[in-house]
Amino acid sequence: xxxxxxxxxxxxxxxxxxxxxxxxxxxxxxxxxxxxxxxxxxxxxxxxxxxxxxxxxxxxxxxxxxxxxxxxxxxxxxxxxxxxxxxxxxxxxxxxxxxxxxxxxxxxxxxxxxxxxxxxxxxxxxxxxxxxxxxxxxxxxxxxxxxxxxxxxxxxxxxxxxxxxxxxxxxxxxxxxxxxxxxxxxxxxxxxxxxxxxxxxxxxxxxxxxxxxxxxxxxxxxxxxxxxxxxxxxxxxxxxxxxxxxxxxxxxxxxxxxxxxxxxxxxxxxxxxxxxxxxxxxxxxxxxxxxxxxxxxxxxxxxxxxxxxxxxxxxxxxxxxxxxxxxxxxxxxxxxxxxxxxxxxxxxxxxxxxxxxxxxxxxxxxxxxxxxxxxxxxxxxxxxxxxxxxxxxxxxxxxxxxxxxxxxx
Amino acid sequence: xxxxxxxxxxxxxxxxxxxxxxxxxxxxxxxxxxxxxxxxxxxxxxxxxxxxxxxxxxxxxxxxxxxxxxxxxxxxxxxxxxxxxxxxxxxxxxxxxxxxxxxxxxxxxxxxxxxxxxxxxxxxxxxxxxxxxxxxxxxxxxxxxxxxxxxxxxxxxxxxxxxxxxxxxxxxxxxxxxxxxxxxxxxxxxxxxxxxxxxxxxxxxxxxxxxxxxxxxxxxxxxxxxxxxxxxxxxxxxxxxxxxxxxxxxxxxxxxxxxxxxxxxxxxxxxxxxxxxxxxxxxxxxxxxxxxxxxxxxxxxxxxxxxxxxxxxxxxxxxxxxxxxxxxxxxxxxxxxxxxxxxxxxxxxxxxxxxxxxxxxxxxxxxxxxxxxxxxxxxxxxxxxxxxxxxxxxxxxxxxxxxxxxxxx
Numbered sequence: 001x002x003x004x005x006x007x008x009x010x011x012x013x014x015x016x017x018x019x020x021x022x023x024x025x026x027x028x029x030x031x032x033x034x035x036x037x038x039x040x041x042x043x044x045x046x047x048x049x050x051x052x053x054x055x056x057x058x059x060x061x062x063x064x065x066x067x068x069x070x071x072x073x074x075x076x077x078x079x080x081x082x083x084x085x086x087x088x089x090x091x092x093x094x095x096x097x098x099x100x101x102x103x104x105x106x107x108x109x110x111x112x113x114x115x116x117x118x119x120x121x122x123x124x125x126x127x128x129x130x131x132x133x134x135x136x137x138x139x140x141x142x143x144x145x146x147x148x149x150x151x152x153x154x155x156x157x158x159x160x161x162x163x164x165x166x167x168x169x170x171x172x173x174x175x176x177x178x179x180x181x182x183x184x185x186x187x188x189x190x191x192x193x194x195x196x197x198x199x200x201x202x203x204x205x206x207x208x209x210x211x212x213x214x215x216x217x218x219x220x221x222x223x224x225x226x227x228x229x230x231x232x233x234x235x236x237x238x239x240x241x242x243x244x245x246x247x248x249x250x251x252x253x254x255x256x257x258x259x260x261x262x263x264x265x266x267x268x269x270x271x272x273x274x275x276x277x278x279x280x281x282x283x284x285x286x287x288x289x290x291x292x293x294x295x296x297x298x299x300x301x302x303x304x305x306x307x308x309x310x311x312x313x314x315x316x317x318x319x320x321x322x323x324x325x326x327x328x329x330x331x332x333x334x335x336x337x338x339x340x341x342x343x344x345x346x347x348x349x350x351x352x353x354x355x356x357x358x359x360x361x362x363x364x365x366x367x368x369x370x371x372x373x374x375x376x377x378x379x380x381x382x383x384x385x386x387x388x389x390x391x392x393x394x395x396x397x398x399x400x401x402x403x404x405x406x407x408x409x
Numbered sequence: 410x411x412x413x414x415x416x417x418x419x420x421x422x423x424x425x426x427x428x429x430x431x432x433x434x435x436x437x438x439x440x441x442x443x444x445x446x447x448x449x450x451x452x453x454x455x456x457x458x459x460x461x462x463x464x465x466x467x468x469x470x471x472x473x474x475x476x477x478x479x480x481x482x483x484x485x486x487x488x489x490x491x492x493x494x495x496x497x498x499x500x501x502x503x504x505x506x507x508x509x510x511x512x513x514x515x516x517x518x519x520x521x522x523x524x525x526x527x528x529x530x531x532x533x534x535x536x537x538x539x540x541x542x543x544x545x546x547x548x549x550x551x552x553x554x555x556x557x558x559x560x561x562x563x564x565x566x567x568x569x570x571x572x573x574x575x576x577x578x579x580x581x582x583x584x585x586x587x588x589x590x591x592x593x594x595x596x597x598x599x600x601x602x603x604x605x606x607x608x609x610x611x612x613x614x615x616x617x618x619x620x621x622x623x624x625x626x627x628x629x630x631x632x633x634x635x636x637x638x639x640x641x642x643x644x645x646x647x648x649x650x651x652x653x654x655x656x657x658x659x660x661x662x663x664x665x666x667x668x669x670x671x672x673x674x675x676x677x678x679x680x681x682x683x684x685x686x687x688x689x690x691x692x693x694x695x696x697x698x699x700x701x702x703x704x705x706x707x708x709x710x711x712x713x714x715x716x717x718x719x720x721x722x723x724x725x726x727x728x729x730x731x732x733x734x735x736x737x738x739x740x741x742x743x744x745x746x747x748x749x750x751x752x753x754x755x756x757x758x759x760x761x762x763x764x765x766x767x768x769x770x771x772x773x774x775x776x777x778x779x780x781x782x783x784x785x786x787x788x789x790x791x792x793x794x795x796x797x798x799x800x801x802x803x804x805x806x807x808x809x810x811x812x813x814x815x816x817x818x
Contacts, residue, residue: 236740
């Protein structure tokens with residue numbers, strides 16, 4: 001299942017950025033499962049990674065290589081992605097495999113090993129099939145191209161249980177120049193350790209100093225990938241990378257940064273939302289908007305408590321305007337000295353809750369009409385302060401159970 | 410669905426404790442839905458209640474009445490329970506209804522209104538059908554009896570979506586006297602705000618001062634009802650009451666307290682576990698035992714993170730020894746400076762994880778053999794300290810989605 005009928009957009013070529021794919025048979029034959037993204041020498045690169053303590057070998061290596069590049073002034077020019085195997089829970093062997101795959105690619109193209117960042121997604125706990133992966137690398141390199149088609153094939157090559165490739169692109173004017181941001185992503189949950197993970201690869205042709213790039217990445221990820229949840233789990237392999245090739249307009253003044261940040265946020269948000277729309281078993285795309293909180297964290301806490309409630313999620317699946325479940329979830333959120341008589345909850349344009357109970361104006365018919373839609377907005381005003389947060393989630397369907405219960409059997 | 414084939418035990422009569430039920434048609438005809446529990450004048454009473462900020466009207470009134478009794482030296486002699494309607498999210502009217510139902514019962518039996526504690530469970534947000542409830546009260550009073558059958562009927566009278574009544578009883582020797590503890594409970598989740606809640610009513614014939622009784626209740630609930638989870642939600646109506654009738658042995662010396670605490674813990678744990686065994690859609694009864702934590706809270710955090718993971722729960726449902734999902738859930742638990750290379754995870758007698766990855770000795774066949782059982786123990790040793798915690802949970806099945814998605818439709 002998936003919500004809506006999103007097509008992969010046409011991502012324009014970016015000067016000096018080439019993408020290649022190969023069918024290496026990592027897990028299944030005849031599908032793209034190795035992807036290489038090549039960046040020009042003029043690039044700056046930043047990354048954010050999963051906080052899961054059991055993070056996968058490629059995450060450890062990608063972070064180490066990125067660090068090494070930053071401290072030695074080198075550019076991490078190659079991103080090597082495989083699907084079909086997460087190389088997680090694989091101990092010392094997994095680490096050696098991740099390093100060896102970087103070394104192999106580096107030797108082919110004549111860069112330092114640390115200039116290659118590895119990413120893996122797929123089954124946890126099985127050794128990376130190194131012979132097949134290494135055989136795939138030269139094929140992927142041989143297909144490197146800067147075309148829209150190459151972007152689309154890379155988008156397909158990073159998928160696991162996703163039902164469709166996910167991309168986004170924005171072009172904005174910065175002064176008299178144009179800046180483009182292309183992104184691809186994969187994942188149908190914050191985690192599916194058996195066969196998935198969230199990966200995001202975003203490249204712009206702007207010129208941006210690394211510290212600024214890193215802060216823009218963190219900031220926009222915090223309001224996109226960190227605000228989505230399918231099943232409340234955090235993967236061992238999650239990573240989101242941002243590169244600025246330096247071939248186009250320079251972003252440094254406050255005004256330039258503001259324009260670029262907006263554009264980057266649009267790309268990040270669109271990518272993150274595309275993951276939810278393709279969430280495992282998703283039949284609904286749900287926006288949870290919490291307002292009037294004391295702090296943004298408080299707003300996020302309430303939003304995620306509702307977004308994670310299996311009872312709210314099953315009610316969404318059933319198109320049941322079961323406002324009592326939303327109210328109960330809000331009531332158990334970790335909020336200090338919570339006076340619920342100030343809480344107002346709207347479902348789309350229909351007022352559900354006010355003054356600690358069901359709104360007088362509420363009717364089942366009005367609530368059900370909103371609930372039967374494929375895209376639903378739940379607005380929760382806490383009446384405590386001025387901070388807000390928005391979180392996107394999907395429903396909990398029979399298909400979710402089927403996908404996750406029947407996966408390995 | 411329910412795990413195992415537990416029968417309601419024969420609860421022995423307790424001197425001065427009478428129970429009555431009525432079929433008041435609160436939501437459906439021809440089922441016991443009003444229960445009255447009568448305690449002797451010599452009783453002490455303690456209660457713990459939901460921390461949900463949107464707590465229901467009867468919770469507010471029961472707490473207020475209990476407080477009033479404690480400060481005026483009165484005994485809360487009557488517990489009035491209805492199912493079919495939670496009287497939650499009902500605002501000012503709901504509060505008036507809760508007070509009025511206590512007043513009505515108090516007038517029938519000639520006690521102060523504050524000596525009646527009200528409890529409701531069922532649909533949220535609909536007004537309590539007061540005429541039917543008030544008509545049921547004299548019928549319930551008319552059937553008051555101290556027999557085992559009366560205990561069983563009370564156990565049936567507090568159910569909602571539960572598939573079977575739940576009771577426990579323990580008798581222990583304290584010096585040369587015997588002390589009995591009887592308990593009944595209901596609930597198939599920590600919350601099902603549409604038509605449920607967790608309620609527990611426990612009575613002993615011992616004589617125990619109220620402050621000690623209150624501390625024993627908190628302590629044993631913390632290791633029983635507060636250590637179970639079906640779906641991570643906390644009800645608006647949860648309550649657990651403990652009364653000591655004062656007719657039997659006095660509990661005051663350290664040795665007496667130790668014996669009684671043990672017996673009470675057995676009753677509480679058995680009741681709490683019976684809720685999980687009857688969890689919505691449950692096909693597995695899962696014990697999560699976390700050891701070698703720095704603090705008990707840390708152990709609880711890890712246990713609940715695993716217990717709440719939809720991916721772990723669907724794997725349990727599928728009898729899939731998907732150790733990667735357990736590992737990933739442990740890895741995202743909120744543990745400071747978490748060195749996962751010290752973590753050891755056992756599934757029953759089978760070692761799953763050690764040294765940050767799959768145990769060398771592990772085989773799928775061994776893991777699957779354990780996973781196919783109806784009762785499963787997952788032991789997680791963190792290798793950080795000496796504290797432990799045990800949490801009980803159920804799996805996430807198609808029936809859970811069916812029950813919660815199709816409930817109102």
